[in-house]
Amino acid sequence: MSVYKLTYFNFPALAEPIRFLLAYLEIDFEDFRFEREQWPSIKPTMPFGKVPILEIDGKILNQSIAICRYLSKKSGLAGSDDWESLMIDIAVDNVNDLRQALSSHTFDPNEKSKAEKYVTLINETIPLYMNKFENTVGENDGYFVNGKLSWADIYFVACLDFLNYMAKVDLLESRPKLQAHKRKILEIPQIKSWVGQAKRPAFSM
Numbered sequence: 001m002s003v004y005k006l007t008y009f010n011f012p013a014l015a016e017p018i019r020f021l022l023a024y025l026e027i028d029f030e031d032f033r034f035e036r037e038q039w040p041s042i043k044p045t046m047p048f049g050k051v052p053i054l055e056i057d058g059k060i061l062n063q064s065i066a067i068c069r070y071l072s073k074k075s076g077l078a079g080s081d082d083w084e085s086l087m088i089d090i091a092v093d094n095v096n097d098l099r100q101a102l103s104s105h106t107f108d109p110n111e112k113s114k115a116e117k118y119v120t121l122i123n124e125t126i127p128l129y130m131n132k133f134e135n136t137v138g139e140n141d142g143y144f145v146n147g148k149l150s151w152a153d154i155y156f157v158a159c160l161d162f163l164n165y166m167a168k169v170d171l172l173e174s175r176p177k178l179q180a181h182k183r184k185i186l187e188i189p190q191i192k193s194w195v196g197q198a199k200r201p202a203f204s205m
Contacts, residue, residue, distance in 0.1 A: 002056055002057050003030075003055075003056070003057055003058075004022065004027055004028070004029035004030065004054065004055070004056055005029060005030040005032055005054070005055040006018055006019065006022070006029055006030065006031055006032065006052060006053075006054050006055075007032045007033075007034075007042075007046075007051055007052060007053050007054075007055070008032075008033060008034075008051050008052040008053075009033065009034060009035075009036065009039070009051065010033035010034065010035055012158075012161055012162055012200075013162045014051075014052055014064045014162075015051075015052040015064070016158040016159065016161070016162065017064065017068050017154065017155045017158040017159060018052060018054060018064060018067055018068060018071065019031065019158070019194065019200075020154050020155075020157070020158040020191055020194065021068055021071040021072060021075065021077075021151065021154060022071065023190045023191060023193065023194035024075055024077075024154065024188065024190045024191060025071060025074060025075050025190075026190055046062070047060060047062040048062060050062065052064050052067075054067050065092065065096065068092075068151060068155060069089070069151070071151075072088075072150070072151030072154075075151070077149060077150050077151040077154065078150070078151060079145075079150065084145060084146055084150075087145045087146065088144070088145050088150045088151060088152045091136070091144040091145055091150075091152035091156075092151070092152050092155050094129065094132075094133075095133075095152070095155060095156050095159060097129070098125070098126075098129040098130075098163065099159060099162070099163060099166075101121065101125050102121065102163060102166035102167055103166065104117060105117040105118050105121055105166070106166040121167065122169070126167060126169075126171065130171050130172075130175060130178070131175075133156070133175075133178060134175045134177050134178050137177045137178055137181050138177045142177070142180060142181055142184060143181070144156065149185075149188075153181065153185055154185060154191070156181075156185075157181070157182050157185040157186065157191075160172075160182065
C-alpha cells in the first residue's frame with residue numbers, strides 16, 4: 001500500500017482540492033501542516049520554493065492542479081475521452097483564473113492598488129466568472145461538464161471557502177444552481193466525512 005503525505009500551511013486553500021480527492025479515493029494520508037512563521041525554514045526544502053507538495057512513497061510531487069489531475073484519473077473523474085477531459089480541464093482552469101485574480105488582490109502589499117483591484121473584482125471579475133459558472137452548471141444538469149460528476153466539481157467546491165475568504169463576499173449568493181451544486185458535492189459520502197472531521201483545517205490567515 002502506498003504512503004501519502006501532504007504538506008501545506010495550516011489552512012485549506014490550495015491543498016484542499018487535493019484533500020478532497022484523497023478523501024474521495026478513501027486514501028489515508030498524513031496531512032502535515034505548518035504555521036506561517038515556520039515557512040522561511042521550510043521553503044528552501046520545497047521544489048521551486050512552493051507548497052503544497054504531495055509525497056507518494058517518498059517521491060515528491062509539486063503543482064497542485066497536476067496532482068489533482070493525477071488523483072482524478074485514479075478516481076475515474078478525469079473524463080471518459082479526450083474531449084471530455086479537455087472540457088474538465090478548461091472548467092478547472094477557469095476556476096483557477098478566478099482564484100488568481102482574487103489572490104492578486106488579497107496578497108497585494110500596496111494598499112492603493114489593492115483597493116483598486118477590489119473595485120474591479122466586485123464590479124467586473126466576480127460577476128463575469130460566477131455568472132458563467134452558474135449558467136454552466138444550469139446547462140449541464142447540475143455539474144460543470146456533461147451532466148456528471150468530474151474533478152472540476154470537486155475542485156470548485158474544495159476551493160470555494162478560500163475564494164469566499166479572498167472575495168470577502170458569499171460568491172454563491174443569488175446563484176441557486178451553484179448553491180445546489182455545492183450541497184450535492186458536500187453530500188458525497190467521502191467528502192461529507194472529510195468536511196465533518198474536527199481535524200479539517202480552518203482559515204487562520
